C-alpha cells in the first residue's frame with residue numbers, strides 16, 4: 001500500500017511554557033478529506049502552520065509524500081507549492097490584479113511563461129467562478145470572491161495537499177456557501193485536504209474523517225456521522241453541545 005501523503009509522528013511543539021502540540025500522530029492518505037475541529041486555542045491553526053513549515057517543531061517527524069519537511073531554500077519553496085494553504089484572511093496582493101495574483105507563483109516557482117500561466121490561471125478562475133473579475137484588484141471583489149481567488153491561487157501551484165484554516169469564518173453568511181461549494185467540488189475532484197472548520201454541513205458532505213483536537217492533543221478521530229451522532233469522549237461531547245446550539 002502507498003504511504004500516506006501527509007504523515008505526522010509524535011510531533012511536539014511549545015510556545016514558551018505552552019505545550020501547544022503534544023505527540024501529534026496524524027496520517028492523511030491521498031484524496032482524503034480530513035476536518036480538524038476543536039475549541040479555540042486547541043492548536044488547530046498551529047498544526048496547519050507546522051505542516052506548512054510556517055512554524056518549527058521540536059521533536060517528531062512530518063513527511064509530505066514520504067519526504068521530511070525541508071528547512072530552507074529551494075526545497076522550502078517547493079514544499080510551499082506542494083502544500084497549499086488558504087487562511088481566514090485572504091492574503092491576496094492588494095496592488096496586483098486577480099489574474100496577477102494567480103500567475104505570480106507559477107511564473108516564479110514553476111517557471112511558466114506568462115502566456116501559459118495566464119491560460120491556466122483563467123481556467124482556474126473559471127472553475128471557482130470569478131474569471132470575469134480577472135482584471136480587477138482584490139478590493140473590488142467581495143470577501144467570498146476573494147477567498148475563491150485565494151483557492152485558485154493555491155491550485156495554480158499544483159499542490160499535493162491543501163490546508164484550509166477557517167476559510168469561511170471571516171465571511172458574511174451569504175458568501176459562505178459559494179466558498180464551501182468550491183471546496184466540495186475540490187474534494188470531489190480527489191484533492192487531499194485538511195480543513196479547519198466548524199461548518200458541519202461541509203463536514204458531513206465532504207469529509208472522510210473528523211479529527212477532534214483539544215488542548216494540544218488529538219482526542220478523537222471518527223467518520224463525520226459517527227462523530228457528530230456519537231462522540232466518544234466527554235471533551236468532544238462538551239464541545240459539540242456548545243457549537244451545535246448556535
Ligand SMILES: Nc1ncnc2c1ncn2[C@@H]1O[C@H](COP(=O)(O)OP(=O)(O)OP(=O)(O)O)[C@@H](O)[C@H]1O
Pocket residue numbers: 015018020038039040041042043044045046047
Ligand atoms: N505565535 C505564538 N506565540 C505564542 N503563543 C501562540 C502563538 N500562536 C498561537 N499561540 C497559542 O497557542 C495556542 C493554540 O493556538 P492556535 O491558534 O493554534 O489555536 P486554534 O485551535 O487555531 O484556535 P482558534 O479556534 O481560536 O483559531 C493558543 O493558546 C495560542 O494562544
Ligand SMILES: [Mg+2]
Pocket residue numbers: 044045046165
Ligand atoms: Mg485557529
